[in-house]
Amino acid sequence: MKDASHVRAIVEAERQASALAAEARGKKLRLHEDLRTEAETMRRKYIEQAERRIEAVREREIKQTSDAIEGLKALHTAETESMERLFLEHRDEWVNALYSRVLEGV
Numbered sequence: 001m002k003d004a005s006h007v008r009a010i011v012e013a014e015r016q017a018s019a020l021a022a023e024a025r026g027k028k029l030r031l032h033e034d035l036r037t038e039a040e041t042m043r044r045k046y047i048e049q050a051e052r053r054i055e056a057v058r059e060r061e062i063k064q065t066s067d068a069i070e071g072l073k074a075l076h077t078a079e080t081e082s083m084e085r086l087f088l089e090h091r092d093e094w095v096n097a098l099y100s101r102v103l104e105g106v
Helices: 002-105
Strands: none
16 A cells, blocks of 8 residues: 555655646746736837827927027018118108109110
């Protein structure tokens, strides 16, 4: 009977080893799945952050462009008004000068 108890002990040890190996394989598979899930979550998070940064830069550039355009429009308006004032101030003088030159050329 001593041999039978040794065989039972060996069988029981083999069963426990198989159970531990199966548990380890299961843990390994879960760990790989958890790592894959975490990596995907991190990838999505970084993509979202990058997209937010890109959008912020895009909005800032649009604002800067819009401000530059408004500045140019204001400059154009000021220059146009200045030219109109200059014309109004010197219109009679210039008309007389042109009239005199035309008559002198005759």
